[in-house]
Amino acid sequence: MPIGQATLRTAPIGQFPRHAHWSAAVTLGGCLVITMAAIGVHLGGTCSCVAVYKDGRADVVANDAGDRVTPAVVAYRENEKIVGLAAKHGRIRNASNTILKVKQILGRRFDDPQVQKHMAESKCSVIDKDGKPRYEIDTGEELKIVPPEEVMKLIFEKTKETAQSALGSDVNDVVITVPLDFGKNQKNVLRQAAQAAGFNVLRLIHEPAAALLAFGVGQESPAEKSNALVYKLGGSSLSVTIAEVNSGMYRVLASHTNDSIGGECFTDALAQYLASEFQRLLRHDIKNNARAMMKLVNSAEVAKHTLSTLESSNCFVDSLHEGLDFDCSVSRARFESVCSALFNQSVQPIRKLVEEAGLSSSDISKVVLCGGSARIPKLQQMIRDLFPDVDLLNSIPADEVIAVGAAIEAALLLGKENSSLEEASVIVECSARNILAKESNESGSDTYKVVFPSGTPLPARKHHAFQAPGNASSVCLELYESGEKGCEQERNKLAQIVLRDLQLKEGSNHDILSVLTMKRDGSLHVTCTEQGTGISEAVTIDVVL
Ligand SMILES: Nc1ncnc2c1ncn2[C@@H]1O[C@H](COP(=O)(O)OP(=O)(O)OP(=O)(O)O)[C@@H](O)[C@H]1O
Ligand SMILES: *[C@@H]1O[C@H](CO)[C@@H](O)[C@H](O)[C@H]1NC(C)=O
Numbered sequence: 001m002p003i004g005q006a007t008l009r010t011a012p013i014g015q016f017p018r019h020a021h022w023s024a025a026v027t028l029g030g031c032l033v034i035t036m037a038a039i040g041v042h043l044g045g046t047c048s049c050v051a052v053y054k055d056g057r058a059d060v061v062a063n064d065a066g067d068r069v070t071p072a073v074v075a076y077r078e079n080e081k082i083v084g085l086a087a088k089h090g091r092i093r094n095a096s097n098t099i100l101k102v103k104q105i106l107g108r109r110f111d112d113p114q115v116q117k118h119m120a121e122s123k124c125s126v127i128d129k130d131g132k133p134r135y136e137i138d139t140g141e142e143l144k145i146v147p148p149e150e151v152m153k154l155i156f157e158k159t160k161e162t163a164q165s166a167l168g169s170d171v172n173d174v175v176i177t178v179p180l181d182f183g184k185n186q187k188n189v190l191r192q193a194a195q196a197a198g199f200n201v202l203r204l205i206h207e208p209a210a211a212l213l214a215f216g217v218g219q220e221s222p223a224e225k226s227n228a229l230v231y232k233l234g235g236s237s238l239s240v241t242i243a244e245v246n247s248g249m250y251r252v253l254a255s256h257t258n259d260s261i262g263g264e265c266f267t268d269a270l271a272q273y274l275a276s277e278f279q280r281l282l283r284h285d286i287k288n289n290a291r292a293m294m295k296l297v298n299s300a301e302v303a304k305h306t307l308s309t310l311e312s313s314n315c316f317v318d319s320l321h322e323g324l325d326f327d328c329s330v331s332r333a334r335f336e337s338v339c340s341a342l343f344n345q346s347v348q349p350i351r352k353l354v355e356e357a358g359l360s361s362s363d364i365s366k367v368v369l370c371g372g373s374a375r376i377p378k379l380q381q382m383i384r385d386l387f388p389d390v391d392l393l394n395s396i397p398a399d400e401v402i403a404v405g406a407a408i409e410a411a412l413l414l415g416k417e418n419s420s421l422e423e424a425s426v427i428v429e430c431s432a433r434n435i436l437a438k439e440s441n442e443s444g445s446d447t448y449k450v451v452f453p454s455g456t457p458l459p460a461r462k463h464h465a466f467q468a469p470g471n472a473s474s475v476c477l478e479l480y481e482s483g484e485k486g487c488e489q490e491r492n493k494l495a496q497i498v499l500r501d502l503q504l505k506e507g508s509n510h511d512i513l514s515v516l517t518m519k520r521d522g523s524l525h526v527t528c529t530e531q532g533t534g535i536s537e538a539v540t541i542d543v544v545l
């Protein structure tokens, strides 16, 4: 039974001034009276956004500076830590004490390629501490070693403060979104950071699921099965997901993530253009002057945002270089031509993914836009051109969509407790990563068999039978998780089960049957039984989702 329906106010493309008040009025099925309040948080690589569910509706809450989205930037000063826009602006002077994109390295090991990439780009030094990355911060008085989870906690604290300014300090229940490709350890560390900040984490849900929920996709009544595409272009990443939706359930058919393209690339391209204008007009090359370029990047970002609503924008930087001011006007058309290759790179994966899912563009009935960069009119136009007949869902400001969906999920989770509906679940989760069983073949080489491929709708149960040499007295089943296509090599061990004291069988094998059950909350229960003797072991692994 569908229990969530969203009624949304619509606005024309590109008309979403950051400060405009927007809200989604959500009525939950009419049969539930929801009086509780709950919080939804999206904490991305670049920005965080928080929405609250209260009085039957989900609303984004502005921070103390009046902004509905807060940069996920933390600055360390002598005696204080600053989170948000002030930290971001202070970076021009204090780059080495300012931490950006902490989410990129959260819960990862030092030798992870993502951490290495982050290190190369970070102006704040990152060191190896027992195989884990740590920030090294010099506040003048002492050298501080700061773990990423501590930085994350500070951002969560700020987020909680913002939410509680609207709800009061006794509301701590939250749903937090994570990218589809977040691993187990990343989720655990994120959850702990949120708890350390005082949140009671009801659930972590995937960003595309939250985006679908924000628009009530798949909640239609009567239920109809359809395919939806969630397009997210944030500040530092692109992700495209195709999901099958049906009466509140969704199943990921295909997904694509690229951490090398995001809004920042557009800002940088515009900043490069501004630098060449500066050179043309004032005959100074500033492209190698890091501080001047940072100022120009800030100015370019403001201009880029303006150009999503207006046809032209003015860029002014006081004393950009050797006391010279910079003043220049940029048109939307200029911005679009400066970034034309980036626009192509941002939409190309869509077509490929639709093919990969074995679909054509006419099989997609809804496209949800999210991520701040999806506010760019040209991008919206290009996506519309790819899907001329679909419902393009863009009425919620793109950088707020995911937080709104998280708040709705939080309300549904709380509401469920007191509801008389037994199966009042709105979303069926799916496994984001492959779950594999390790086997050794006759020649002793390790092979990995996929038990739950990524995208398996949950709950799910699988049988996995295997054999072990009869002369062995113990047998071990090892379970792993791995990423999507392309990064299967990146395996994480989840658990192992050992069957001991088996009767030796000369000349034959032990037959082992394992039964794996993965629940909606991501917990994985595994039992392993030796068929001859019935010797059995079981283990439950927490939250794999
Ligand atoms: N009005 C706008 N026009 C164009 N771009 C915008 C606008 N508002 C925000 N952005 C861009 O959106 C990006 C931030 O997106 P979002 O808030 O979705 O971040 P995020 O989820 O942290 O992304 P990621 O995790 O990929 O870093 C920034 O690059 C910002 O410049
Ligand atoms: C830079 O950091 C120093 C020392 O932590 C602090 O005193 C100063 O105010 C910071 N400057 C800016 C512009 O944020």
Ligand SMILES: *[C@@H]1O[C@H](CO)[C@@H](O)[C@H](O)[C@H]1NC(C)=O
Residues within 6 Å of the ligand: 340, 341, 344
């Ligand atoms: C972008 O793609 C379009 C259509 O495929 C093509 O005509 C155009 O030349 C491309 N532009 C760039 C800069 O790659």
Ligand SMILES: *[C@@H]1O[C@H](CO)[C@@H](O)[C@H](O)[C@H]1NC(C)=O
Residues within 6 Å of the ligand: 258, 259, 260, 261, 345
């Ligand atoms: C990610 O995007 C960059 C920039 O567009 C591109 O060069 C790269 O090939 C992309 N990577 C993948 C895996 O698609």
Ligand SMILES: *[C@@H]1O[C@H](CO)[C@@H](O)[C@H](O)[C@H]1NC(C)=O
Residues within 6 Å of the ligand: 035, 036, 414, 415, 417, 418
């Ligand atoms: C659910 O009901 C219990 C007992 O009636 C009450 O204490 C609690 O606050 C309710 N929870 C919500 C979310 O309404």
Ligand SMILES: *[C@@H]1O[C@H](CO)[C@@H](O)[C@H](O)[C@H]1NC(C)=O
Residues within 6 Å of the ligand: 441, 442, 443, 444, 445, 446, 447
């Ligand atoms: C065992 O696995 C290895 C590696 O996958 C493979 O090369 C080999 O052929 C396999 N041997 C047998 C007997 O299946």
Ligand SMILES: *[C@@H]1O[C@H](CO)[C@@H](O)[C@H](O)[C@H]1NC(C)=O
Residues within 6 Å of the ligand: 469, 471, 472, 473
């Ligand atoms: C079991 O037998 C194989 C050969 O059949 C041998 O290589 C292996 O060492 C034996 N293992 C044990 C534990 O005896």
